Amino acid sequence: MHDHDLDRRTFVQRTGATTGILALAGCLGTDGDDEDEDRDDPDNGDDAEMPRFPEIDDPPAAVYRPTHRESMRMLEPITAGEYTLAPMLSYPHPFWLITGGTGEDDVERVDPEQGRGVHLMITLWDDDTGIVLPVDTSATIRIFQDGDQIGSPQSPWPMISQEMGFHFGDNVPLEDDGTYTVEVELPPIPTHTTGDLEGRFTDSETATFEFEYDQAFRDQVVGGVEYLDESEWGERGALEPMDHGRDDGQHGDDHDDDGHHHDNGHVPDSALPSAEAYPGTRLEPTDGVDTDLPRSGDAAVLVTLLEAGSRLADGDEQYLLVSPRTPYNRVPLADMAMSVTVDREGEPVGDADGVALEQTIDSEYDLHYGASLPALQPGDSVTVTIESPPQVARHQGYETAFLEMPSLEFTVPEESDA
Amino acid sequence: MTLPDRSALSRRDYLRTLVAIGGATALSACVSESGAVDVPTGTDDPESLPARQHAWNDVLSRDDDGNVQSPEHHVLLPLSLVDEPTDAARAQVEDALRTLERAYEWSNEGLVFTIGYTPAYFDRFDDSLPESVALPEPAALTAAENPVFDEFDAVLHLASDHSQVVLEAEEGLFGDHDDLNGIAVETDLTGVFERLEEQRRSGFVGAGLPAEHTDVSGVPDSVPEDAPFFMGFRSGFIDSQATEDRVTIEDGPFAGATTQHIESLETQLRTWLEQDSHPMRVRKLFSPEHADEELVGDVGEKLTTTNGLTDERIDATEADARDGVVGHAQKAARGRIDGEPPLLRRDFNTVDGDRPGVHFLSLQHGIDEFVRVREAMTGADLDVGNANNGILSYIFVDRRGNYLLPPRSLRALPPTNPQ
Structure with a gap:
């Protein structure tokens, strides 16, 4: 138990925690927010020390x-x-x-x-x-x-x-x-x-x-x-x-x-493949972006057009594959609703209301949202509209992202002969 | 059966716990706790009672908005036939049930009850039920559930505002109690039916009652004080319920009957009440617009006689799903037929098994109509995650049973093709 005690002391030193009430909110300059102060009232009354969960002022x-x-x-x-x-x-x-x-x-x-x-x-x-x-x-x-x-x-x-x-x-x-x-x-x-x-x-x-x-x-x-x-x-x-x-x-x-601590083998990471691993014609963001993938609500969104004949496409149509993921860690963003509209020379192609993209899990491309589309042409404008952001609960650091998610516009590049 | 610790419970909670326990000991404890309750007596004239067993609405109390109020205490007694039905057994059942009607006024102050029969009961007869009766075997209705089915013969549903009445009626029919509210019990149900005590179910409904059960594991202290149901809101609005006429079978040998489905489920109230915010609960229980426009109030008090689901809100269900969250009542209302709700709900809260739940008892013309509404409520067709699909992630179905509630004239061991 010696190590545990040491760890607990280390924890106390790092955080300034004491076993009593800890006014961390004050240290962090979040005074005046009643809700925060309530949260810092320990509700323990027992020996289950809880870590403190300090608020972060105005996270991005x-x-x-x-x-x-x-x-x-x-x-x-x-x-x-x-x-x-x-x-x-x-x-x-x-x-x-x-x-x-x-x-x-x-x-x-x-x-x-x-x-x-x-x-x-x-x-x-x-x-x-x-x-x-x-x-x-x-x-x-x-x-x-x-x-x-x-x-x-x-x-x-x-x-x-x-x-x-x-x-x-x-x-x-x-x-x-x-x-x-x-x-x-x-x-x-x-x-x-x-x-x-x-x-x-x-x-x-x-x-x-x-x-x-x-x-x-x-x-x-x-x-x-x-x-x-x-x-x-x-x-x-x-x-x-x-x-x-x-x-x-x-x-x-x-x-x-x-019996709980052991080499329990490999637990796979949920991370999606990196963008380079996806085939097809990567659509170009209409507005230039300075990131590898365009962002919406800080989600990185890969949009690629798989050629006719792809196993994911219906008949001789092409398949639009949209793969939203967290930046940095490529965590898949599930339970979104998205649709796509296509414009050619300013006129809508197909359904002007757009085509719903279906949430799909593929053995190769993992979680994505996709739809079969009639052949697109170079220069077509493709708009991906996010009707609802990922309806998944968030740990700290993800709760302010992937909420307001503006639509993204892309252009089918010239070299597309898919 | 061990009685609860009187000193640990409020009086009302103690009485409800006694109903849940049942039996002669509970009854005697209940009588000594309640003292002399003045319960109105019934009638010697069976003709003065409604022809339909399920004709309760005219004799139940109403709230300030005119909604029918369910009796406070409910018991569901599963019954198994001892022998095959005979005319003598039919006469005994009828006499026993008439004893209840003589003993207690047909009302929430006295006693209302029904006896329903399962498809398993009717299987013993050579003939099948007439086409006018839609009573299939119970089945799992969602991919996520794995319920036990009610495969016994019958269920007796007893309901009263007085806990001692439901306990006493049960003991009069099956126990040693030979005096019901001053009426001698000359005929009971023993010898014809056995009570399946392991499957006995009980419950309660009424403003404030759920909040008195916070001693039960899984019932958080945050149950709203005034809520009549565990989920924290009113329900059973008269304009969102089928009428008794709507659910009545009009044609054929069982004219005057209805069908009953009992879905017994456990509820996850801790996450519902402690994690979801009030606006989130309103979205998930009613519709997103109910929350955005603040139509509901703390416990549903702003809703008067309807759950507020207009055609527009019902039509918006698919679009709301794609926006991330869809309401339970909103989805279920898609099961309306020609704009009318097909179900007459008489569900009640329970703490059977010392966990919170609901016995979702519903009357409808045919079981197919229940299935229609349940599938609309499940919303497997909707583009929405489980956690935001109404209240699906807070309810866990344990049992399902289908029943025919024959008209009063056929309530005693009916054949499949009565003349």
């Missing part, structure tokens, strides 16, 4: 570096039918829910109801292709202790985080220390799938795993929090994705004896 409407790296415990991945799931546990922490995305009531910060408990995360991937499945599966989670169900069933939120990419998660309050059993029901995935994924994920599966909730766990995940230098907080940028092959934090072999 873009991806930004949060205050800290989250620390978590990786559990052994488990298989269920076609799937493998990697459970991860951290301390309960704030996240943001999205309903819509452009109005003032559309984004809601969710604070943990209590300090005792876990932030439960699950990464779900296809065993055959290794593709992390960025879909809202309407999974159901039930938690048991000594055979008795704790609380009600719940559907974890689809979420994105700079460190974990796409995952499912929620804060789960727990009262007592002990062993908990988690049952995850996965219904068939309704999302359109293509390539080697076509016709897959049609069965319901159930996976079960256990975890230990105790002081050693709390010491590990709370003590493992790494605060960034305050000068970095709110700077544009993102944390590196975590190394999924090991526990986060510097705890070495502390947990060999509880």
